[in-house]
Amino acid sequence: MKIHLAAPRGFCAGVNMAVESLEIALEAMGPPVYVYHEIVHNQYVVRTFRSKGAVFVNELTDVPEGATVLFSAHGVAPATRELAKQRNLTAIDATCPLVTKVHLEAIRYAKQGYTIFLIGHDGHDEVIGTMGEAPEAIILVETEEDVDKLDVSDESKLAYLTQTTLSVDDATRIINRLKARFPELKGPPKDDICYATQNRQEAVRLLSDAADAVIVLGSQNSSNSQRLRELAESPDRPAFLIDGPEDLSVDQFQADWTVLVTAGASAPESVVNATIQWLEENFAAEVELKTVREEKVSFPLPKPLRQYAKK
Incomplete structure (x- = not known):
């Protein structure tokens, strides 16, 4: 063979940053360190961290008040950040910067009065976080067929964004279908797919x-x-x-x-x-x-952890 x-x-660089963040948090602050959702979508990584004292939760209400919580690489909605403040949690944000970029694009388009088509998968952590930035302005589009069912009041102010982990080919087909139906559609200055x-x-x-x-x-x-x-x-x-x-x-x-x-x-x-x-x-x-290609990308640790990083 x-x-x-x-x-x-x-x-990737975002996963490296998130995994290193949780490793440093466990070492510097001691277990338990709570993690909102899985740190990354990999069962081996999750099991390994669980054995070291990480506690993965799907609801912030499961985190004791005043405890440390780490937000995963997939990002969270503003409402989640606000709830963390209300519960006096020490929040460490390990969101991938490329996901943060999509969040900021959603905020910018929404403030300008655009209706935003978010191309992605319903229920995915990243999609939930992005839609939480401007829920009143974002419509989820999962397939080419979804494009044909869209009903918007103002076709002159439309924009699209994408989940960062999509198939390039699938996303391109949906984007082309959107552009064919809505010629004035705007998109991000740079591709969202990481x-x-x-x-x-x-x-x-x-x-x-x-x-x-x-x-x-x-x-x-x-x-x-x-x-x-x-x-x-x-x-x-x-x-x-x-x-x-x-x-x-x-x-x-x-x-x-x-x-x-x-x-x-x-x-x-x-x-x-x-x-x-x-x-x-x-x-x-x-x-x-x-x-096929060399990668040399790296992302900095979240600010609260940089003092603990090995020089």
């Missing part, structure tokens, strides 16, 4: 044709990991979205296959390595790195 190991893959999501999709698009199967490391609730699986899968090429090698079986593969291995932006490199080791042990696989 040959393994083509995609690069870039795995943790660089890491685009780069990982590009790598899969360019490398998957040479593979007999594709393994995507990532959890089922990870939007960007699901998009990688969808992009890789074809009628004659299976694609497996897994948390780790424990989700695989030898009868899914043939010994002479070429297997592309990649990872979503919230999947740690340790599970990639464990999966490669499993393939090596079961199929005497040989690994070849396939680099």
Whole structure:
């Protein structure tokens, strides 16, 4: 077996920042540190932090008054920040700066009186946070078919934004449909879909044709990991979205296959390595790195944690 190991893959700058933030908070402040929603959408990361004393909650009312709470990489709505203040919580904001950018765009368009079409997935943490910035001005659009059902009173003041972890191809199709129906539609000056999501999709698009199967490391609730699986899968090429090698079986593969291995932006490199080791042990696989693009992006820690960071 040959393994083509995609690069870039795995943790993006926003996830690196969020994970490091929680590590430092646990070390500096001691457990428990409460986290509003999952720190990132990866079960391995969540389990690891839970074992270190992180407590993940879906409601801020589950956080004791005066405790420390960390907001995840996906961002939160203003109402959540206000509730944290009311409960006297020490809030550490680990929102990815690229998500914050979308929030600020939503605020700007809403203040200018625009109706905003937010392209994204209903119920996703990032979408909930963005819509919370201007709920009266934002309409969620999930599919091309949704575009045909839109009913707005003023077609001269329309704008669109997107969830940062979407499929580039899917988002482009919806945007083109919106522009065809609403010619005066405005968009952000720069794409909302994050660089890491685009780069990982590009790598899969360019490398998957040479593979007999594709393994995507990532959890089922990870939007960007699901998009990688969808992009890789074809009628004659299976694609497996897994948390780790424990989700695989030898009868899914043939010994002479070429297997592309990649990872979503919230999947740690340790599970990639464990999966490669499993393939090596079961199929005497040989690994070849396939680099499509270099990434050198990094984001600073939240201000309250910078004093604790190792120099």
